[in-house]
Amino acid sequence: MAESRHSVFRQFAASDWNGFLKGVEKEGLRVDRNGFIAQTPHPEALGSALTHPQITTDYSEALLELITPVCASTREMMESLRNTHRFVQQNLGDEVFWAASMPCELEGDPSIPIAEYGSSNIGQLKNVYRQGLAVRYGRMMQSIAGAHYNLSLPDSFWRKWQETLGNQQSLKDFKSDQYFWLIRNFRRRSWLLMLLFGASPALDASFVDNVSHDLAGFDDDTLYGPEATSLRMGDLGYHNNAQASLNICFNELSTYTQTLDRAIHTTWPAYEAIGTRRGDKFIQINTSVLQIENEYYSAVRPKRTTEREEKPIQALEARGVEYIEVRCLDLDPFSPVGVNEAQIDFLDLFLLDCLLSDSPCIGDAECERLDDNYKDVVAHGRNRELSLCQGGHRTQVGDAAVQLLEQLEPLAELLDGWNGGETYRNALTEQRKKLSGPDVWSVPSEKVLEAMRSSGQGHREWVMAMSRQHQKTLREEGLDADVLAAFRSMTAESMAEQKRMEENQTQTFGEFLEDYLKS
Secondary structure (H helix, E strand, O other), rough: OOHHHHHHHHHHHHHOOOEEEEEEEEEEEEOOOOEEEEOOOOOOOOOOOOOOOOEEOOEEOOOOEOOOOOOOOOOHHHHHHHHHHHHHHOOOOEEEEEOOOOEEEEOOOHHHEEOOOOHOOOOOOOOHHHHHHHHHHOOOOOOOEEEEEEEEOOHHHHHHHHHHOOOOOOOOOOOOOOOHHHHHHHHHHHHHHHHOOOOEEEHHHHHOOOOOOOEEEOOEEEOOOOOOOOHOOOOOOOOOOHHHHOHHHHOHHHHHHHHHHHOOOOOHHHHHHHEEEOEEEEEOOOOEOOOOOOOOOEEEEEEEOHHHHHHHHHHHHHHHEEEEEEEOOOOOOOOOOOHHHHHHHHHHHHHHHHOOOOOOOOOOHHHHHHHHHHHHHHHOOOOOOOOEEOOOOEEHHHHHHHHHHHHHHHHHHHHHHHOOOHHHHHHHHHHHHHOOOOOOOHHHHHHHHHHHHHHHOHHHHHHHHHHHHHHHHHHHHHOOOHHHHHHHHHHHHHHHHHHHHHHHHHHHHHHHHHHHHOO
């Protein structure tokens, strides 16, 4: 089956292949000149965090999120992301844009300001959702930053692919099924991304004040995982006990939306005990296992662009899967924009191969094995003796990684032949280099620790130095006049749109929330 789908794809001509559609959402903390989380409001020059199409906030008022439009090439996407960074850096004053996934110095939950979105009902809903995350999990883990990579294939590809496979479904259902085919293989292989791109092996000691952990001391203010690739994706990062019971099914769209919907409508005793209000103030949207779909943490999500006030599940059920969101990427602290071109090109190759390889449904036993492989690489991926469960037997992580990279070579050659370049072979070579060292791999998590050791700096000082260096680089590059004008226009338009929303609403927030929960 694997060969047949690859061979079917090889029947395409260069003229049939229109490449990938892509975008990225990149988070990062604003910090003050001393490396402490910023206590200032979202800068006015950056517009409305509620309505700006490219600059918003994630959990915290200090946690910026920069969003590219949908782009047709890696170069176009990276230039868009860089321009947004250039604009942001010009408007941060003496604050700094933190370059790492694990946060700067913190002083517990009170030091992390929850994002504000104004007085409109949608703005209040976003704030109450974040209040709910605070009472459920605490604010500390919400201060972690990452990059989300969004990928889709154009309808011209899907029509040709459907025709070549002889499939008779509606295009909407066919695309959804194929995206879930891809997702199943992504789950089988996502451990590789943690090895190749995990870049958070260390953290500021303030992050784990009064928390039990098994980290080792690096210096007085820094702790690290001696074998870890990504503390962000480990037990100290995004996790919670209530979600462990969900068993969200990634085999097909209907089971995915049904299991998510059940979680949104199933109360959880601990959240019921908290309640939805303190006095007149709402502190969570509901008392269910999940307040909304976005509360579910996963390494990958099927996505569909939503209309205003439409829920993600409703959008998926009505119009099918539109794109895939890869959510497990640490920020690359060596890059001024948190991601790099070779990484994005490799992800395209990796995700396309997930679509073209055999992908049976995942049963409970396999699901457990996949989760174990992923967790093992997150916690111990730099241990070359680590073995993964592959096809019923144990394989050393390095051998398994090299084997997967070799599997991608023919596809890289095919795409490069169609595109007339060496983009994908070069991206593959970059990843191979990370695993070629005789003694120590040059994976990002190792490079971060090596850079800290050679500079004599702990996490706080080293990341601050990298952040200042990126700020200097981006400020010196500046922006073309037309690009700057476009950003200033987006700022003004976003502020005006937020104001219109606030002036035109007719319901109280309580009435709005009641209707929202019914839908």
